[in-house]
Amino acid sequence: MNCNCTGGLLVDCEGTPGGSVLPGSPCDDNNPFTTDDAYDANCDCIGTLPTACDGSPGGLEGLIVETYYIAEPNDAADTDGMGNLIQGATTYRIYVDMAPGYTLEAVYGAPAHTLEMQTSTFFYNQEDRGEATGDLIDGTRLDENTLAIDSWLTFGAAADGYWGVPKVDDPDGSIVGGANNDGGSNAVPGGLLVNNDPNAGVELTVADGLVPMAASGVTTIGFANLDAFETNTESLFTTNSGAWSVLGGIAGLDPAGENRILIAQVTTNGDFSFELNMRLGVPGGGTEDWVASNPQGAERTCSSLTYLNVACPPFGTACDDGDPNTQNDTEDGFCNCVGEVLDCEGVAGGSALPGTTCDDGDINTVG
Template identity: 40%
Template sequence: MKKFNTLMLFILLAFNLEAQVNGGLEKIIVETYYISDANDATQNSVGGVLPIGSKTYRIYADMKPGYKFQAAYGIPGHELKIATTTLFFNNEDRGDITPNFTKNQARNNTVMLDSWLSVGAACQSQFGVLKTQDDNVATNVNLDGVLQNNDPLAGIPITERDGYLPGAPTEVTLVGIDVPAAMLNNQNDGTNGPVFSTINGSWAALGGSASYNPDSNQVLIAQITTDGDLSFELNLQIAYENIIGIDTFNVVENYVAVNPSPTEFSIPSLIYPVANDTTTLSSTTTISICNNELPYLWNGNSYSQAGTFSVTLTGTGGVDSIATLILTVNLPTASSTPLTICNNDLPYFWNGQNLTTAGTFTAALTNVAGCDSIATLILSTADTLTSLTNLNLCPGQLPFNWNGNTYTSAGTYSIGLTSTNGCDSIASLNLTLIDTLTSSVFDTVLTTALPYIWNGNNYNASGTYTVTLNSAFGCDSIVTLFLTVTNPVSISSVASALVNTYPNPSDNIISIDLVNAIGNSNFITLYDMRGIVILEQPFQPNTNGYLHETLDINSLPAGMYMLRISSNGQSYSKQVIKR
């Protein structure tokens, strides 16, 4: 048994020696979480005055898998110190020494930028993680329109990845630092800085605080906002459980910023800025790729969409190096061109293709960004247009000018023009000359009114007479006169009979009333203005010499007509109008 115990002790000592040689604390990560702008200063009535250009830093302990963060401490000979050249910013709405607000409360004013101490939490029930480790789910949306700045020096904007992930982080236990840590409470009265330090206190995680991701094993231990230059010297205690057989040993490692003893560790990044390297390294890479080149691999990460991405690398001496990628993804472009050409312009050459018919054609090209470009041509062809104009003219209207040409005789003529779409157009003119125009005149006179003078001629008897005139356009005009000469007769004759026609004008029916009609040879005749008989019907008055007849003119075209009533060689004429 004694030999067994001795062997176990030897194994334990050997394991502790290995742990001390290598150490579980890999580095301290300082993440630039946010850089404020003028818009953020508008919330001074609620959250306190946030100076423009303030930087919010998150400080992480980056440990090997299996380790737990136990405490950040100060003891005599190893002062813990966080300082700024100005003051720390404390949110006056929900600010506290530790992040005791909820994620919903973090949406108000500048609560997310409060300065505090932690052992893993960013607020209640939320782990604080590097923005590059955020899952981009349920990102906080500020309710007051602030915290929108996307300064590339701060890496990924917190409007895209806020560094909050749900879980059950360990609560902070303050040991002996209530008074110095009060400068991180919710006041901005000049007591909020410039140095927080202790040589006899700590903030701790009882039982140890694991990280959200055991593989990366990074624990958020503080968030500091200031418009000055940040510096710190940290002393940390971490531990892991070593199980040997049935026994569990808690192996503790202490890390100090300066003057480590043989049982203590020290790494350069416990001091910020790291000696001989006072600047945070940063680089920005701008890449433009085509959509079909996704996913894009950069610094071990795969990106499937455009955006601004940042990774935190380790620079010289453990100082953060923030690499930013501005990735632009160019999509394939497409264009559509409608085009109409004349039929005689075929074949049409377009993007290396000879097109011989109308249709829709595509060509795969490369755009100015070097990506695919699909061009579409909607090609239409226009045929030769034709038109025909029929025109009647009198000889006196010659010569006739048409489309810039002069014509002196009847005929069919064609000329070639250009239509509005730029194609050939054949226009034809069918020119006809009209020699003679005709018209008729009806009139009745008594013998006592003779001679009857018409168009310069004297007429003394009933008859049909014609004259040839010239119209205003130079065409012959033949006018026919239907003249009736009657003698004065007694009241019993037709000429002096009482005749009434109505309605006049009429749309369809004309009624005729005749008194004192005599004899048996009685006719009602309707002529058009050319003297052509349109209607003729006999009539027979009653024994009293009274007649009532109707004429149906419904089917006749509108115009003026001459109505003649004849009885025993005597007649009566009257103009009627069809509407």
């Protein structure tokens, strides 16, 4: 007589006695944004999230800084925008690039993680019709003077009725540059915002980075003021107790694909830098906190949360173009040192060029 206690068949992860669905078997966690779903040791179906910018599964793929425009002399001469724009000033757009399905909940500063945007000169703000947040810009006035390169914070919107996208992703042309522009205070023929500097990528006359779409209202919390986006006197925007966001968070224009959200547009002729922190919403629930430096606990960091771009020397700055045949070399505001060519009489920028009539002192020659 054998008195051995024996169990029945092993129940698999689907509850079938003797079944074959064991830990490691493929499954479906019902999350469309994960891959390689499989049962773990506890028979929970777990998928793998996309790889983030720190090399681990997560939602932040990085920040994208787009050079949106570089101001030229006609832009700088306009006074409708209060006349503070400097020739050569660069307009930057900052996008948060997320994995499919993630949402952006807030961009913030905290006691251990100060948020900063800084320039070595000042932030340009179009004080006539500009706003501190992009959703408040009147979309029907983007064709006026330099309004389209005002500085502001946002959560997707580049104006009331328009979503901001990288110019290379803009499918519908432009409403702001060249023939679409009113020419500003000087009624410039052909309009303003026409610079075709290759350093700014696609020309604004070709694509403006604006897609018709209802604007999401931006909420700001904890800021003493937003002077950096309202005046032309500020060089630093910082907080360790404030944030901007959209209630409930928001995904990009293409949430299942290139899930990108515009969070700021900044125009300055100075060296531009930032350190940003943000909270992302995870598909299916939960959050991820990404900080510019010194992550603690579950916080994570990514190199693109910190940025520095050294600007071109200001227009008119003395320089040396390396050409012995020029004088009065100065910066043109676009990182080019340009001198005046010495003419045949040694005059910088003079008119006595080869082919110009002269007197060789010989009475026996003509022509």
